[in-house]
Amino acid sequence: VEASIPEPQREAWLKHQVSGFKDKDGFESEVVRHVETTLARSMFNCDESAAYSACSLAFRDRLILEWNRTQQRQTFVDSKRLYYLSLEFLMGRALDNAMLNIGQKDTAKAGLADLGFRIEDVIEQEHDAALGNGGLGRLAACFLDSLASLNYPAWGYGLRYRYGIFKQEIIDGYQVEVPDYWLDFNPWEFPRHDVTVDIQFFGHVRKSTDENGRTVAHWEGGEIVKAVAYDVPIPGYATPSTNNLRLWSSTAASGEFDFQKFNNGDYESSVADQQRAETISAVLYPNDNLERGKELRLKQQYFWVAASLYDIVRRFKKSKRPWKEFPEQVAIQLNDTHPTLAVVELQRILLDLEGLEWDEAWNIVTNTFGYTNHTVLPEALEKWSVPLIQHLLPRHLQIIYDINLYFLQSVERRFPEERDLLGRVSIIEESQPKMVRMAHLAIVGSHKVNGVAELHSDLIKTTIFKDFVTIFGPDKFTNVTNGITPRRWLHQANPRLSELISSKTGGKDFLTDLNELNKIELYVKDKAFRKEWADIKLANKERLAKHIKASAGVTVDPTALFDVQVKRIHEYKRQQLNIFGVIHRYLTLKAMSPEERKKQQPRVSIFGGKAAPGYWMAKQIIHLINSVGKVVNNDEDIGDLLKVVFLEDYNVSKAEIIIPASDISEHISTAGTEASGTSNMKFVLNGGLIIGTCDGANIEITREIGENNIFLFGNLAEDVEDLRHAHTYGTHEIDPDLNRVFQEIEKGTFGSTQDFAALISAVRDHGDYYLVSDDFHSYIETQALVDDAYRNQEEWITKCITSVARMGFFSSDRCINEYAEGIWNIEPLRVEKEEGA
Ligand code: GPV
Numbered sequence: 001v002e003a004s005i006p007e008p009q010r011e012a013w014l015k016h017q018v019s020g021f022k023d024k025d026g027f028e029s030e031v032v033r034h035v036e037t038t039l040a041r042s043m044f045n046c047d048e049s050a051a052y053s054a055c056s057l058a059f060r061d062r063l064i065l066e067w068n069r070t071q072q073r074q075t076f077v078d079s080k081r082l083y084y085l086s087l088e089f090l091m092g093r094a095l096d097n098a099m100l101n102i103g104q105k106d107t108a109k110a111g112l113a114d115l116g117f118r119i120e121d122v123i124e125q126e127h128d129a130a131l132g133n134g135g136l137g138r139l140a141a142c143f144l145d146s147l148a149s150l151n152y153p154a155w156g157y158g159l160r161y162r163y164g165i166f167k168q169e170i171i172d173g174y175q176v177e178v179p180d181y182w183l184d185f186n187p188w189e190f191p192r193h194d195v196t197v198d199i200q201f202f203g204h205v206r207k208s209t210d211e212n213g214r215t216v217a218h219w220e221g222g223e224i225v226k227a228v229a230y231d232v233p234i235p236g237y238a239t240p241s242t243n244n245l246r247l248w249s250s251t252a253a254s255g256e257f258d259f260q261k262f263n264n265g266d267y268e269s270s271v272a273d274q275q276r277a278e279t280i281s282a283v284l285y286p287n288d289n290l291e292r293g294k295e296l297r298l299k300q301q302y303f304w305v306a307a308s309l310y311d312i313v314r315r316f317k318k319s320k321r322p323w324k325e326f327p328e329q330v331a332i333q334l335n336d337t338h339p340t341l342a343v344v345e346l347q348r349i350l351l352d353l354e355g356l357e358w359d360e361a362w363n364i365v366t367n368t369f370g371y372t373n374h375t376v377l378p379e380a381l382e383k384w385s386v387p388l389i390q391h392l393l394p395r396h397l398q399i400i401y402d403i404n405l406y407f408l409q410s411v412e413r414r415f416p417e418e419r420d421l422l423g424r425v426s427i428i429e430e431s432q433p434k435m436v437r438m439a440h441l442a443i444v445g446s447h448k449v450n451g452v453a454e455l456h457s458d459l460i461k462t463t464i465f466k467d468f469v470t471i472f473g474p475d476k477f478t479n480v481t482n483g484i485t486p487r488r489w490l491h492q493a494n495p496r497l498s499e500l501i502s503s504k505t506g507g508k509d510f511l512t513d514l515n516e517l518n519k520i521e522l523y524v525k526d527k528a529f530r531k532e533w534a535d536i537k538l539a540n541k542e543r544l545a546k547h548i549k550a551s552a553g554v555t556v557d558p559t560a561l562f563d564v565q566v567k568r569i570h571e572y573k574r575q576q577l578n579i580f581g582v583i584h585r586y587l588t589l590k591a592m593s594p595e596e597r598k599k600q601q602p603r604v605s606i607f608g609g610k611a612a613p614g615y616w617m618a619k620q621i622i623h624l625i626n627s628v629g630k631v632v633n634n635d636e637d638i639g640d641l642l643k644v645v646f647l648e649d650y651n652v653s654k655a656e657i658i659i660p661a662s663d664i665s666e667h668i669s670t671a672g673t674e675a676s677g678t679s680n681m682k683f684v685l686n687g688g689l690i691i692g693t694c695d696g697a698n699i700e701i702t703r704e705i706g707e708n709n710i711f712l713f714g715n716l717a718e719d720v721e722d723l724r725h726a727h728t729y730g731t732h733e734i735d736p737d738l739n740r741v742f743q744e745i746e747k748g749t750f751g752s753t754q755d756f757a758a759l760i761s762a763v764r765d766h767g768d769y770y771l772v773s774d775d776f777h778s779y780i781e782t783q784a785l786v787d788d789a790y791r792n793q794e795e796w797i798t799k800c801i802t803s804v805a806r807m808g809f810f811s812s813d814r815c816i817n818e819y820a821e822g823i824w825n826i827e828p829l830r831v832e833k834e835e836g837a
């Protein structure tokens with residue numbers, strides 16, 4: 001590497017090489033330097049916010065040095081790289097993570113204390129990077145952490161939204177959305193004004209014939225928008241490897257277009273052009289598990305995909321390898337169908353710009369891509385109207401039609417008897433207007449398709465993608481069960497538990513090999529260990545109780561059973577089942593004598609999560625939860641036996657407080673609807689038990705921790721269809737306990753009955769699509785079992801410790817290694833381990 005610096009200058013460069021701070025003193029001097037120079041503030045006037053900024057800059061300097069070295073290493077070795085394309089990266093805060101991954105949090109803590117700050121307060125200053133909706137975006141963030149920690153050569157590619165997911169406020173019990181402008185001061189990104197790509201939209205296609213008689217397509221006209229790269233360093237844990245997340249920001253192209261207008265005196269309209277261009281990366285679409293087919297969303301997708309592919313292809317071309325080696329150097333993973341246009345764009349580049357033949361190009365394309373499906377919900381499967389694609393990306397539509405033609409021809413040759421098969425698997429849906437089915441395009445354009453938990457991967461093979469299994473064979477379809485990073489979701493969120501575990505597993509190895517956790521099962525009967533375990537849970541609950549008081553104004557008893565459901569609000573996730581259950585509990589308590597009540601297990605029902613702004617039913621659910629809370633929390637008969645809290649603005653940094661404080665958490669989706677779920681893993685890893693349906697990763701969690709340690713209830717996925725049928729054909733009687741709940745709501749106990757009518761009639765009159773009534777009885781019974789189990793604290797703690805000990809499988813490190821081996825065919829780079837971490 002050194003040899004790349006010309007001899008005459010080498011000495012000067014090496015002499016002044018920067019190394020980042022080494023110790024507490026070095027850290028302090030960097031902080032003070034940043035306060036006084038970078039921030040231009042006097043050290044006599046440094047508040048917590050300035051301390052955060054300076055501390056972040058000090059760590060950023062260190063990160064960027066490692067980032068440079070990692071990139072040099074990767075370029076030098078030039079082995080196959082992975083590119084993870086995701087429209088969402090739900091990163092949360094970066095400072096705490098950087099300090100822990102680098103292994104210098106203690107240094108920073110001591111240094112900040114010398115300078116007069118508590119490290120917790122400094123960490124709190126940071127605004128979450130919330131470029132995602134929920135599980136899909138957070139999964140991408142966990143993957144980046146694992147990729148770097150395992151030393152894989154990998155890049156993330158995404159969009160640099162000016163506004164992340166909205167901030168949620170609760171006003172009079174209703175959700176109100178407030179824009180999340182998070183870029184005011186963001187030390188974690190590096191603008192690369194020299195790394196730009198011109199992206200074309202609209203225009204038309206002209207065909208010509210070259211000297212060999214081959215038809216060549218030229219995409220001409222239209223307009224150009226410029227993509228500018230912003231790089232975010234991703235530090236690995238206990239390794240110097242620091243990978244890159246490249247986010248694209250849109251701005252007006254500085255080409256002839258603007259100048260023409262400018263020269264014609266059309267200043268205003270050239271400013272308008274600028275603003276229009278910036279709109280592309282302005283805002284994250286706030287829908288989770290829903291696609292609405294908006295033109296701007298399609299523009300975002302192409303803008304990001306085209307810029308990323310240009311970058312990837314440029315990097316490949318530097319190596320001067322022949323094109324056929326592209327899939328040996330490049331793996332691209334499609335995080336859901338959002339980046340599927342990349343399949344078409346790569347085919348276009350190879351065909352139109354590089355002059356390859358169709359078959360050769362298509363072979364390269366299909367060997368490069370892998371596609372991860374994250375849902376079977378029909379409303380979330382992306383479709384784009386043919387006229388819209390025709391208008392925005394005329395050449396891409398032609399290529400899509402050609403891909404489909406060749407695909408259908410091969411299917412027809414192999415299955416001449418199957419009359420309906422072609423229509424079912426076609427990439428084009430013959431509707432009015434015609435639609436492009438993005439999942440079909442992603443399957444046809446990839447060499448592997450995976451689901452995110454065993455049940456889910458089986459379901460896609462037997463339902464939505466069944467025909468494709470017939471066509472491509474079963475080996476193209478595989479499962480990679482999701483995972484979570486133990487660095488953030490144990491070590492960072494629950495430092496005391498992490499400390500306790502490391503005292504029994506012989507150091508921090510469990511953070512890089514989570515199977516090491518099984519060593520703590522030896523201590524399940526150890527008195528001192530159990531005592532410390534219980535103390536930690538109580539302390540975490542006290543911390544959450546404080547937060548509940550401060551944010552929701554409700555006083556809760558930290559010794560009560562904390563029952564938590566935090567996730568996006570969605571009918572399929574069934575927060576309505578939970579709140580109906582809470583009402584049932586309230587009515588049961590009300591009907592008891594004071595003596596009987598004293599025997600009951602006190603509970604705090606804690607909810608949190610955002611509703612998509614246009615999702616009316618989800619907003620009704622939030623309103624009902626808050627309305628019930630208002631009544632229950634002020635009922636003197638009830639006191640501390642039941643409290644109901646809705647925590648506003650659930651996000652990654654709030655999750656880090658909430659999850660370690662849970663006793664029982666709810667993962668109660670209608671069987672077959674939640675692809676995996678990942679918070680279920682986070683809760684169990686933090687010593688909370690779960691109540692859940694036989695859905696998504698709950699099933700594998702049960703397999704790992706044992707069925708005595710989980711509270712499963714409800715109907716099975718295989719029975720859902722028949723049950724729905726029974727509702728539709730009037731053979732289902734609403735559960736009588738649930739009916740009592742409905743009657744109470746309709747009496748007006750929780751406010752205007754009008755408000756909640758839709759939630760009731762969805763169950764009673766409109767087919768109960770999510771089977772709330774079918775599962776209600778089993779849910780209530782199982783919640784009673786939870787109460788009983790919790791009363792036996794000794795047994796309960798045993799269950800918790802045993803469960804944590806058996807959670808090793810759910811590390812995102814395991815998950816990433818499975819992708820690397822089974823889909824990407826990439827290997828880690830060998831890196832000297834750092835001391836200290
Ligand atoms: I599609 N998921 C999400 O968060 N947003 C989406 O738009 C879609 C899927 C989630 C699934 O709902 C979860 O079950 C899953 O655990 C997660 O993706 C990660 O795979």
